[in-house]
Amino acid sequence: MGFLRTARLTLALTAMAFGGPAALSAPPAAWVGSWASAQQVPEPQNSLPAEALTDATLRQHVRLSLGGRRLRVRLSNLFGTAPLEVDAATIARAADPAGAALVPGSVRPLTFTGEGRVTIPAGAEYLSDPVDLDVPPLATLAISLHFPLSPARQTGHPGSRATSWVAPGNQAAAPALQGANGVAHWYQLANVEVEAAPGAAVIVAFGDSITDGHGVPTDRDTRWPDILAERLQAAPATRGIGLLNMGIGGNRILLDGLGPNALARFDRDVLGPSGVRWAILLEGINDLGTFGQDGTPGPAAHQALVRRMVAAYAQMAARARARGIRCIAGTIMPFAGSGYKPDAAKEADRQALNRWIRAPGHFDAVIDFDLLVRDPNHPDHMRAEYDSGDHLHPSEAGYRAMGEAIPLTLFRTGGGR
Numbered sequence: 038m039g040f041l042r043t044a045r046l047t048l049a050l051t052a053m054a055f056g057g058p059a060a061l062s063a064p065p066a067a068w069v070g071s072w073a074s075a076q077q078v079p080e081p082q083n084s085l086p087a088e089a090l091t092d093a094t095l096r097q098h099v100r101l102s103l104g105g106r107r108l109r110v111r112l113s114n115l116f117g118t119a120p121l122e123v124d125a126a127t128i129a130r131a132a133d134p135a136g137a138a139l140v141p142g143s144v145r146p147l148t149f150t151g152e153g154r155v156t157i158p159a160g161a162e163y164l165s166d167p168v169d170l171d172v173p174p175l176a177t178l179a180i181s182l183h184f185p186l187s188p189a190r191q192t193g194h195p196g197s198r199a200t201s202w203v204a205p206g207n208q209a210a211a212p213a214l215q216g217a218n219g220v221a222h223w224y225q226l227a228n229v230e231v232e233a234a235p236g237a238a239v240i241v242a243f244g245d246s247i248t249d250g251h252g253v254p255t256d257r258d259t260r261w262p263d264i265l266a267e268r269l270q271a272a273p274a275t276r277g278i279g280l281l282n283m284g285i286g287g288n289r290i291l292l293d294g295l296g297p298n299a300l301a302r303f304d305r306d307v308l309g310p311s312g313v314r315w316a317i318l319l320e321g322i323n324d325l326g327t328f329g330q331d332g333t334p335g336p337a338a339h340q341a342l343v344r345r346m347v348a349a350y351a352q353m354a355a356r357a358r359a360r361g362i363r364c365i366a367g368t369i370m371p372f373a374g375s376g377y378k379p380d381a382a383k384e385a386d387r388q389a390l391n392r393w394i395r396a397p398g399h400f401d402a403v404i405d406f407d408l409l410v411r412d413p414n415h416p417d418h419m420r421a422e423y424d425s426g427d428h429l430h431p432s433e434a435g436y437r438a439m440g441e442a443i444p445l446t447l448f449r450t451g452g453g454r
Contacts, residue, residue: 264440
């Protein structure tokens, strides 16, 4: 028997053993991110008291970007110092984005390798088994977790702009919570993925408080990534694209602040999620704003800061491109008049960085947020109609303008539900 004939026979026997030719041709499930939040250690004022999460149910609302018929949830103990036990978990449609009630008949238990409970090691995250729940795009889900003991150290995302509910005892499957208290933070919850159609893909919005949506009222979903997600779902050509908001308030590129620095978390938050094809990078304003607060740095120190920030931008672009991800940069927006007290030297640094960002070849595309929001008569200031009042963060109108200014032609895919 010749080599080729033997190989064909072996292949045929293998196909029979695993279900025949149809099994060989069936594509694997394509899981892509539909919602996510960047993880950090919550500051003391944003942490829950240990007794609040002891024998307690935490019900958290998240708004998906992509819809789907099957979902899975990623829990996080990334910054925990001991194993975290969750002994009951459910997922359901939220009856009201601002309330704790669930849509009747939509509650599904979450399991982990077939078990209804999970122990997550310190520093780890854990993905649930897939669950059948048909949800449309932009739907709000309620994910309920029961903790027998409080986390040794909480992992979370303070800037949820969404109400979470804490209630005593195991009420994970309850259609309405008894004795619940609301809190506008997320805890121990990293990601929701959907089983998607072929060609579906994901955008990561990676940034600081301007991406995280500082100033957006709770449960309104009017951050600029929210607006972009709505536009993607409204256009037939981009309905197969999900969006993950990986902003952290106060985040910096070079130094830790409120959360790990951007360069440290880039691999986890941009390269790690399933299905990422594009990253929108909007970082740097906090590096500029906090620079020199302990003194008056001279020109050489400002030049060194710009060089280090440019090098970090280049690092992130290179890491993204190595994974086949298009890295799109947003220019740094003006912040004159803010509490950062910018001077001529900081404004010169901002202009130098924006020139580098705009220069061809450094990024795969550029979104000129600076040009969009700046006052044409005072280009170091934000336009009044886009200013929240602190001269640093946009108003809801400003966030909407940002989300609407991003060309959908930057994102091309054949996917859709």
